[in-house]
Amino acid sequence: MFELSPTDWMAIEVTLKLAIYTTLILLVIATPIAWWLANGRAPGGLRTAVQALVALPLVLPPTVLGFYLLVLLGPAGPVGSTLESWGLNHLAFTFQGILIASVIYSLPFAVQPLQQAFANLGRRPTEIAGSLGAGRMDRFFTVILPMSRGGFIVAATLAFAHTLGEFGVILMLGGAIPGETQVLSILIYDHAEAMDFASAHRLSLGLLIFAFVVLFVVYAINRRFDTVRL
Amino acid sequence: MMHLRTLLLTLFLLLPGLVAANGPLTIAAASDLRFALDDIIEEYEREHPDDAVRVTYGSSGRMTTQIMNGAPYDVFFSADIAYPQKLRAEGHAVTEPEVYAIGRIVLWSNRMDASEMTLEDLLRDDIRRVAIASPTHAPYGVRAMEALKSVGIWEDLQPKIVNGDNIAQTARMIQAGGAEIGIIALSLAEFPDLAEHPHHLIDDALHEPLTQGFIITRRGEDNATAHRFADYMNGDTARDIMRRYGFVMPGEELPDDATR
Numbered sequence: 001m002f003e004l005s006p007t008d009w010m011a012i013e014v015t016l017k018l019a020i021y022t023t024l025i026l027l028v029i030a031t032p033i034a035w036w037l038a039n040g041r042a043p044g045g046l047r048t049a050v051q052a053l054v055a056l057p058l059v060l061p062p063t064v065l066g067f068y069l070l071v072l073l074g075p076a077g078p079v080g081s082t083l084e085s086w087g088l089n090h091l092a093f094t095f096q097g098i099l100i101a102s103v104i105y106s107l108p109f110a111v112q113p114l115q116q117a118f119a120n121l122g123r124r125p126t127e128i129a130g131s132l133g134a135g136r137m138d139r140f141f142t143v144i145l146p147m148s149r150g151g152f153i154v155a156a157t158l159a160f161a162h163t164l165g166e167f168g169v170i171l172m173l174g175g176a177i178p179g180e181t182q183v184l185s186i187l188i189y190d191h192a193e194a195m196d197f198a199s200a201h202r203l204s205l206g207l208l209i210f211a212f213v214v215l216f217v218v219y220a221i222n223r224r225f226d227t228v229r230l
Numbered sequence: 231m232m233h234l235r236t237l238l239l240t241l242f243l244l245l246p247g248l249v250a251a252n253g254p255l256t257i258a259a260a261s262d263l264r265f266a267l268d269d270i271i272e273e274y275e276r277e278h279p280d281d282a283v284r285v286t287y288g289s290s291g292r293m294t295t296q297i298m299n300g301a302p303y304d305v306f307f308s309a310d311i312a313y314p315q316k317l318r319a320e321g322h323a324v325t326e327p328e329v330y331a332i333g334r335i336v337l338w339s340n341r342m343d344a345s346e347m348t349l350e351d352l353l354r355d356d357i358r359r360v361a362i363a364s365p366t367h368a369p370y371g372v373r374a375m376e377a378l379k380s381v382g383i384w385e386d387l388q389p390k391i392v393n394g395d396n397i398a399q400t401a402r403m404i405q406a407g408g409a410e411i412g413i414i415a416l417s418l419a420e421f422p423d424l425a426e427h428p429h430h431l432i433d434d435a436l437h438e439p440l441t442q443g444f445i446i447t448r449r450g451e452d453n454a455t456a457h458r459f460a461d462y463m464n465g466d467t468a469r470d471i472m473r474r475y476g477f478v479m480p481g482e483e484l485p486d487d488a489t490r
Contacts, residue, residue, distance in 0.1 A: 075300035093301040175301045177256060178284040190287070193398045194264055195405060195423055 008203060010179045011187040014095070018183060019163040022102040026110040026159045027152065029103070034114035034155075035144075039123050055108045062105065066172025069101050073173070093175040098183075101169045109158040117151020118144070150222055157218040161211060254282035255455040256302055258293040260309035260442070261398035262333055262370060262415035266475040267307065270468045274459060277467075281455045289396035291367025297322055297447060304450025305460060309333060309397070309415075310369035311443030323445035330463055331477035333440035334484065335373050336429040338419045339404060339411035345428035349381045349436075352390070352411065360390045361403045361412030369440060370397040374413035376437035416476035431484075442477075 004012075036042065037051055057065060073091035074080045080090030091097035121144065129143045145152070167185040174181030176190060184207055191200035259267050264287050271283050288296075290308040297303055297317060306323075307330065308314050314327035337344045337352075352360050362378075363371030371393065378384040392408065394400030397415045401424060404412040419429040444463070450456035462468055469479050478484050 070299060080300070090300050092299050093296065175296050175303075176286045176288075177302065178286070180302075182286075193261075193287070193396075193402055195398075195402055195421075 004202065005199070007178055007182075008187065008199065011182050011184050011203075014179065014181070015164060015183040015185075018095070018099060018102055019160045021099055022106055022163045023110075023156050023160045025099075025103050026106060027156060030107065030110035030114055030155060030159075034111045035118050037111070038115045038118035038121075054111050057105045058108050062166070062168025063172055065105060066101065066169040069097070069104075069169070070173050073097050073100070092173060093177065093181060095180055098170050098174045098181050101173050102163045102166060105166060105169050106159045106162045109162045110155040113151050113154040113158065114148070117148035117154075121148050153218060153221055157214060161214055164207065164211065254284055255304050255450075255453060255459055257283065257285040257305045257307065257459070258297065258301070258303035259285055259287050259307040260290045260293070260369070261287050261396035262309050262417045262442075263287070263307055264398050264418070265421040266417055266472055266477065269471045270463070273467050273471070274462050277462075278455075278458065281458065283455070283459065287396070287398065289363070289368040291369075292396075295367075302449055303447055304453045304456040305444060305446050307442070307444045307463075308369070309440060309442050310372070311441045313369075314443045314445040317445060317447070322448055324448055324451040325446045325460070327443040327445050328460075329441055329443050329480045331442045331472050331479060333370070333373075333442055333477060334416040334434060335370060335377065335413050335432045335437070335440070336416045336419045337411060337432060338401070338414050338424065338427065338429040340424075340427045341407075341410055343428055344411060344430045347411075347430055349378060349432065350383060352378075352387055353383055357410050358390060359392050359409035360387060361392050361394055361400045361409035361414075363397045363400045363414075364393040364395060368394075368396050368400075370400070370413070370415055373437040373440055377413070377432050380436040420474070420476040 033050070033054065037047060037054075040047065042050075070092055071077050072079050075084055075090040075092070077090070077092075080092060083090055091100065125143050125147060126139050129139045134142065165185060166183070167189070170181065170183055170186055171189075174183070174186065176182045176186045182190070184203055188200050188203050188207075191197070191203065257267075257271075267285060271285060275281065275283060286293075286303070290310055290313045293301075293303070293306060293308070294313040294317060297306060298320070306314060306317070311327050311329060314323060317323045318325075318327055337347060337349065351357070362374040363369075365371040365375045375384060378387060392403065394403050394412075398418060400412055401414045401418045403409050404414070405424070413432065416429070416431065418424055444460070446456050446460060473479060476484070
């Protein structure tokens with residue numbers, strides 16, 4: 001029942017690679033954004049604007065995002081043509097292209113739990129640590145990080161899980177190239193289209209179980225920390 | 231978290247992927263080839279064990295847009311030679327578009343005996359949905375539309391028409407029950423799963439021919455496998471498989487037994 005073809009394995013590899021890279025990149029860039037949104041000293045209007053911008057991928061149809069990225073990253077677009085003029089390849093229909101798309105697409109899922117965790121934490125602990133002589137990095141790694149661990153776990157999981165389920169953006173930007181941009185969700189669509197329902201079913205069921213297990217583990221861990229609830 | 235530098239390094243290691251690579255042969259193919267080309271690639275890989283071939287199926291119009299936008303396909307098999315001609319004219323192809331097959335359209339259903347029906351029967355009240363491929367970017371959809379116009383029922387049929395994104399999806403829509411009947415490629419109707427149900431071959435005088443052409447793209451110019459596979463497509467093995475799926479080879483006629 002669970003015999004997978006080489007194409008299936010390739011798609012699993014691409015999907016996991018995409019989800020892991022996306023999560024790592026998002027943790028790095030979402031942390032300062034979330035901190036700034038939660039505790040920054042910027043005027044309210046600017047903060048609201050940034051918050052709206054971060055949340056955009058939640059409401060935009062993935063095809064809109066995919067379309068703009070295709071225009072931007074393709075050979076004729078500003079980013080793509082610049083890369084080409086440096087002798088590099090443009091990013092449409094590449095793994096790097098869908099990685100950029102995934103980071104943008106999952107950004108709100110990483111920022112929002114972190115923002116909530118940081119808001120719960122408040123400025124106080126860092127200020128105290130600062131007054132005790134802790135440097136910026138020290139304050140982050142020894143105070144903020146452990147105290148909002150739950151927020152980080154939720155952010156990482158949601159970013160990871162959301163990337164697994166990505167479809168529309170990758171369909172627009174990826175072109176379903178095996179081993180490069182053909183992720184599981186696209187391959188399932190492709191299997192169904194080839195009327196290979198057995199394969200579509202195998203992968204769908206696998207993805208369903210995997211998604212449940214990931215969420216189960218996270219909620220179990222999260223309950224122990226109990227710092228952030230969704 | 232202390233290993234921020236390691237992380238950045240890893241991300242940096244991704245960059246070499248940006249530099250052009252001459253990897254395996256990547257084919258873009260029209261959806262009507264879905265089963266035939268899979269068989270051909272299997273044979274090809276058996277005869278050329280060192281060549282890796284990967285293929286993506288879709289509607290010819292969409293594939294063309296993707297290639298214009300820099301999609302990394304080395305060879306493009308279109309269901310309508312007009313698309314490869316356009317790519318050639320705009321400098322995206324390095325070979326002249328070459329005809330590899332002529333496609334045919336059929337009326338197919340898994341719930342009614344389509345072989346006993348004609349296009350006019352589609353207006354019957356017991357048929358609520360008729361699936362065709364999208365005429366905006368799928369060649370089989372354009373030909374289906376032409377045939378329906380030729381018999382004068384296109385306007386009357388409008389409320390019943392549902393569009394598939396490409397011809398394989400159209401076949402699936404019928405198979406899954408979204409439409410009772412539809413117009414699909416003969417090459418799909420000949421696929422074992424679908425061939426259990428009879429089809430009605432639509433007279434090719436009712437529409438422009440589905441002249442299918444392929445090109446090697448600019449990207450595939452230096453890819454030896456691309457050229458080898460293009461030659462293979464013109465060889466006997468590939469042509470036999472294509473014939474088996476109901477494609478008409480250039481300069482040949484469809485055998486009589488294809489109309490069942």
